[in-house]
Amino acid sequence: MVNPNTRPEAGYLQSKLAQQFMKVKMEWLRFNRSYDFDLYVYSNEQYVLFCRKHLTLTPSMAAKVQKKAIIYVDKSDAEHFQAYMEENITDIIRDTTRPIAEKSEAVYKVSTSLVDELLAAPKAACITRVKDLVANQLEFVMANPGAVNSLMSITEHDYYTYTHSVNVAIYLVGLGEMMKLTRQEIQYLSLGGMLHDLGKARISLEIINCTTKLTEAQFEEMKKHPRFGIEVLKSVDPDGQMVPRVCYDAILHHHERFNGGGYPFPSMNGKDIPLFGRMTKVCDVFDALTTKRSYKAEMSSFEALTLMRDKMIEEFDPDVFGEFLRMMANYSEDMRKRLNL
Numbered sequence: 061m062v063n064p065n066t067r068p069e070a071g072y073l074q075s076k077l078a079q080q081f082m083k084v085k086m087e088w089l090r091f092n093r094s095y096d097f098d099l100y101v102y103s104n105e106q107y108v109l110f111c112r113k114h115l116t117l118t119p120s121m122a123a124k125v126q127k128k129a130i131i132y133v134d135k136s137d138a139e140h141f142q143a144y145m146e147e148n149i150t151d152i153i154r155d156t157t158r159p160i161a162e163k164s165e166a167v168y169k170v171s172t173s174l175v176d177e178l179l180a181a182p183k184a185a186c187i188t189r190v191k192d193l194v195a196n197q198l199e200f201v202m203a204n205p206g207a208v209n210s211l212m213s214i215t216e217h218d219y220y221t222y223t224h225s226v227n228v229a230i231y232l233v234g235l236g237e238m239m240k241l242t243r244q245e246i247q248y249l250s251l252g253g254m255l256h257d258l259g260k261a262r263i264s265l266e267i268i269n270c271t272t273k274l275t276e277a278q279f280e281e282m283k284k285h286p287r288f289g290i291e292v293l294k295s296v297d298p299d300g301q302m303v304p305r306v307c308y309d310a311i312l313h314h315h316e317r318f319n320g321g322g323y324p325f326p327s328m329n330g331k332d333i334p335l336f337g338r339m340t341k342v343c344d345v346f347d348a349l350t351t352k353r354s355y356k357a358e359m360s361s362f363e364a365l366t367l368m369r370d371k372m373i374e375e376f377d378p379d380v381f382g383e384f385l386r387m388m389a390n391y392s393e394d395m396r397k398r399l400n401l
């Protein structure tokens with residue numbers, strides 16, 4: 061039992077402990093098997109071990125914990141927990157007894173953790189896992205009408221590059237469906253979305269975590285990330301065996317502007333910008349506006365769409381932006397009315 065209240069600096073220890081543990085759901089676990097990670101519950105302001113690693117988790121053990129209790133895993137075991145989730149995500153998705161919301165949370169959790177790992181150390185094995193996960197995510201979306209809406213409703217609004225990458229991939233799946241792309245195209249588009257900011261792995265943390273407006277020099281450095289993303293991919297996947305070349309369009313061209321002047325190719329404009337780039341651009345801006353940074357509050361979806369329509373419209377392909385608006389209108393009746401669609 062880890063008790064933070066036995067020392068005078070209890071408040072400090074409390075917050076340190078909160079950082080040490082990550083939340084998981086009991087529903088994601090299976091009974092009558094053991095795990096490579098300890099399981100804790102939070103009770104009376106303590107993290108209490110209730111199932112030690114390599115012991116069998118039984119229904120009676122779980123029954124002692126409240127049914128919908130949040131379970132915690134020590135972050136030092138995050139790798140083992142992630143491996144378990146990736147092995148079991150297909151079963152979770154295919155389990156017809158589970159509600160869509162529960163599946164969405166599992167898909168979101170496993171995706172964000174994996175992209176976090178990828179951005180920290182882009183390796184070929186990790187990219188293969190992202191590719192497998194995108195295939196699973198797509199199976200979930202195709203088999204469950206309403207899955208995209210469910211995923212959109214749980215997107216995290218605190219900005220981290222990994223949550224942003226997963227959010228953009230989710231919006232792209234919905235947008236791809238709206239635009240009647242084929243399943244294969246949506247799969248590549250979603251993979252491109254997951255990887256679109258991969259190049260930020262090569263930008264210094266000082267710039268990535270900067271809480272004030274970037275200096276001109278810092279912004280020039282930041283503008284390299286689309287090209288860096290391609291370089292990273294080519295270094296780990298020189299033959300394009302893992303990530304098809306069409307995915308590169310989402311990575312290289314997501315900061316181009318329809319009216320020109322974007323980067324990395326300011327002279328590129330209109331439909332000369334590859335479709336995946338034009339689509340990723342819209343989803344990228346929307347997610348950036350609707351997430352919170354230390355230096356700015358998040359906008360509501362309505363505020364973001366209004367700003368994009370009234371102040372930024374020339375940056376977007378009007379056809380793509382129109383479909384994005386229709387997707388958001390489908391997501392919420394209230395939004396449809398407020399946008400006059």
Ligand SMILES: [Fe+2]
Nearest residue numbers: 256257285314
């Ligand atoms: Fe970007």
Ligand SMILES: [Fe+2]
Nearest residue numbers: 224256257344
């Ligand atoms: Fe982005």
